Each structure stands twice: as C-alpha cells, then as structure tokens.
Amino acid sequence: MIIKKLSLYNFKNHSEKKFEFSPQINCFVGNNGMGKTNILDALHYLSVGKSFLGNTDLNNIKQEEDFFTIDAEIQNEDNEDIIRITQPKEAKKVIKKNDKSYDRLADHIGYLPSVMISPYDSNLISDSGESRRKFLDAMISQTDSEYLFDLIQYQKTIQQRNALLKYFAKNRTWDKDSLEIYDDPITRFGTKIFKKRKDFVEQLNPIVQNFYQIISGGKETVSVIYESHLLEDSFENLLKESLEKDRMLTYTSKGIHKDDLLFEMDHVLIKKIGSQGQQKSFLISLKLAQMSLVKELTKKTPILLLDDIFDKLDDTRVSQLIELVNKESFGQIFITDTHRERTENVVKKINEESIIFEV
Numbered sequence: 001m002i003i004k005k006l007s008l009y010n011f012k013n014h015s016e017k018k019f020e021f022s023p024q025i026n027c028f029v030g031n032n033g034m035g036k037t038n039i040l041d042a043l044h045y046l047s048v049g050k051s052f053l054g055n056t057d058l059n060n061i062k063q064e065e066d067f068f069t070i071d072a073e074i075q076n077e078d079n080e081d082i083i084r085i086t087q088p089k090e091a092k093k094v095i096k097k098n099d100k101s102y103d104r105l106a107d108h109i110g111y112l113p114s115v116m117i118s119p120y121d122s123n124l125i126s127d128s129g130e131s132r133r134k135f136l137d138a139m140i141s142q143t144d145s146e147y148l149f150d151l152i153q154y155q156k157t158i159q160q161r162n163a164l165l166k167y168f169a170k171n172r173t174w175d176k177d178s179l180e181i182y183d184d185p186i187t188r189f190g191t192k193i194f195k196k197r198k199d200f201v202e203q204l205n206p207i208v209q210n211f212y213q214i215i216s217g218g219k220e221t222v223s224v225i226y227e228s229h230l231l232e233d234s235f236e237n238l239l240k241e242s243l244e245k246d247r248m249l250t251y252t253s254k255g256i257h258k259d260d261l262l263f264e265m266d267h268v269l270i271k272k273i274g275s276q277g278q279q280k281s282f283l284i285s286l287k288l289a290q291m292s293l294v295k296e297l298t299k300k301t302p303i304l305l306l307d308d309i310f311d312k313l314d315d316t317r318v319s320q321l322i323e324l325v326n327k328e329s330f331g332q333i334f335i336t337d338t339h340r341e342r343t344e345n346v347v348k349k350i351n352e353e354s355i356i357f358e359v
C-alpha cells in the first residue's frame with residue numbers, strides 16, 4: 001500500500017503541511033526540533049490510530065489550537081481510500097475511511113501495516129517484559145483482526161478477577177465460586193492468545209536470524225524465544241494451582257499477561273553480553289523480520305518508518321540497510337535526518353526517484 005498524499009493540520013508543531021509522496025523513498029531533512037519525527041508519528045497514526053511516542057492524543061494537538069487532523073490518500077491494489085483522523089480537544093478521536101467512521105477504532109488496525117525503526121527501539125532490550133509484550137501484540141494485531149479483541153477481553157477479565165481478589169482481602173471474606181466465574185473466559189481467551197503468540201514467534205525467529213547474519217556478518221547466533229507460563233501447563237491447571245498464592249497477592253500471578261520475549265545471543269541475553277553494535281544489528285534484524293512476516297501474512301507491504309537512522313548507525317550500515325530494504329522490494333519508505341547532503345548521498349544513489357522534503 002502506498003500513501004500518495006498527506007495533509008496535517010495543527011498536528012504537534014505543524015499548523016498546515018501537505019506532502020505528495022514517492023511510492024518508494026521519502027526523506028524529511030531539517031534541523032533538530034523542526035518536526036521531522038512528528039511527521040513519522042502522523043504516519044504511525046494512520047497505521048495504528050495512535051502516537052508511537054506514547055503521547056496522549058490531546059498532547060498532539062498543536063498548542064493553543066482546538067483540534068488536529070491527519071488526512072491521507074492511500075493507494076491500494078485496485079482502489080484509493082481517503083483516511084481522516086480527527087482529534088478535537090473536547091471530544092473523542094474519530095477515524096474515518098472514505099467519510100465513514102469506524103464503529104470501533106480497533107477495526108482500523110491492520111488496514112495500513114507499518115514498521116518503525118527508531119532510537120527508542122533500544123528500550124525493547126532494556127525495558128521490562130511489558131514493552132516486549134506490547135511490541136509482540138502490536139505485530140500480531142496488524143496481521144490478525146481477532147487478536148486485539150481477544151486481548152482486550154482477556155485484559156478486562158483479569159482486571160475484574162484482580163478487583164474481586166482485592167475486595168476479598170479488604171473485606172476479609174472469601175468466595176471461591178464467585179472467583180471461578182472468571183476461569184472460563186480467562187482460559188478461553190488466554191489460550192487462544194498463547195497459541196497465536198507462540199506460532200508468531202516461531203515464524204519470526206528464523207527470519208530474525210537470517211537478517212542478523214546479513215547485517216552483522218558475525219559468527220554469533222541470535223534468537224527470539226517466547227516465554228510463557230502456558231508452555232509448562234494448561235491455563236486451567238495454572239489457575240487452580242496458583243489460587244492460594246493469588247489470594248495472598250490479591251492479583252492473578254499466572255497467565256499470558258506475564259509472557260515475555262527473550263532476546264538471546266549464543267544462548268545468553270543480549271542485554272547482558274551484546275555490544276552496542278550487536279544490539280543495534282539485532283534490533284534492526286528484528287524490525288526487518290517483522291516487516292517480512294507481516295507482509296507474508298497480510299499480503300500487504302507495510303510502510304517502513306526510519307527515524308534518525310543515521311544517528312544510530314554509521315553511513316555504510318545505513319547504505320547497506322536501505323539497499324537491502326530496497327532490493328527486497330519492501331515498499332514505501334520514510335526517513336528522517338538532520339543532514340541533507342548525507343541523505344542525498346545515500347538515498348539518491350540507491351533510488352533516483354526518491355524525494356527529499358525540507359522540514
């Protein structure tokens with residue numbers, strides 16, 4: 001899928017900006033703080049309906065203004081769509097496709113898959129399991145529309161079970177039967193999610209390994225390993241066996257809400273032994289594998305968003321990366337950089353038709 005045109009109104013620091021994009025490589029160049037990343041963030045909005053920087057929607061309205069709008073013309077295989085996202089200050093966010101609002105915002109996810117490579121990726125290695133779970137969930141959601149709904153249902157039920165456990169502790173009461181009402185939905189949704197996560201990671205891992213070899217040329221082997229309580233036992237048994245513990249802790253201690261991804265190099269966590277360069281190569285391999293697998297599963301080519309990639313990697317690696325991405329016909333690419341010349345040298349050499357926008 002190709003984003004042909006983009007218009008921003010009052011989005012972060014942009015009052016009004018219009019772009020007509022190349023179907024291949026598009027670069028935004030300009031000094032620090034000019035709003036290059038904000039443009040990638042707007043493209044991320046078009047893909048998943050929210051900021052990749054974790055900002056609340058209201059914070060993305062230009063200061064002193066009452067709304068923001070992101071408008072785009074998207075070229076599909078055989079038709080064109082207009083996507084419009086509006087966030088007013090005093091009302092709910094609306095996403096429209098061809099003038100028709102989605103019933104649920106989640107219905108939009110998967111329409112325009114995207115992959116972002118940004119300086120924040122290193123958090124995936126250093127942060128807690130929650131950020132890796134979110135990353136995994138975001139990837140699968142782009143390929144499977146049911147997944148997100150199952151996940152929302154699961155999370156709601158866990159919250160209800162935890163609230164009841166807390167209520168029992170506070171009121172010094174205990175009613176096992178009321179608590180067990182939640183066993184069925186937790187088990188049903190949880191097991192479905194578990195199977196999808198396990199299956200997805202099994203497909204992703206060899207692709208990550210392959211990209212890592214191409215990018216690093218190193219002898220070391222990297223792996224992405226899925227970790228879950230459900231690999232050890234069924235959800236029914238886990239809930240039964242942890243009942244007393246959950247009662248003491250006043251929360252549900254076992255389940256897919258505790259899953260994690262282990263990023264390993266030669267069977268040791270990359271966080272512990274990977275050099276800066278190895279960690280960067282791993283993260284890029286991970287993102288390119290995401291790109292490749294999402295493309296295979298959805299038959300749609302995700303847009304690739306590369307934020308500040310030159311600051312993260314040396315020029316040769318960036319050239320290698322863009323060449324690789326271009327060769328594998330990954331689709332439309334958006335890049336930000338502070339140096340026009342550097343971008344021109346690398347990008348124009350690879351693709352004559354790339355467009356460089358001054359921001």
Ligand SMILES: Nc1ncnc2c1ncn2[C@@H]1O[C@H](COP(=O)(O)OP(=O)(O)OP(=O)(O)O)[C@@H](O)[C@H]1O
Pocket residue numbers: 011012013014030031032033034035036037038039059060061062063308336338
């Ligand atoms: N809601 C908002 N209203 C007005 N300005 C905003 C808003 N949100 C962010 N900004 C401004 O956007 C600018 C940052 O933009 P962005 O991060 O896209 O810059 P950049 O060009 O990518 O810079 P760098 O090269 O440093 O990454 C800051 O000046 C910030 O004050």
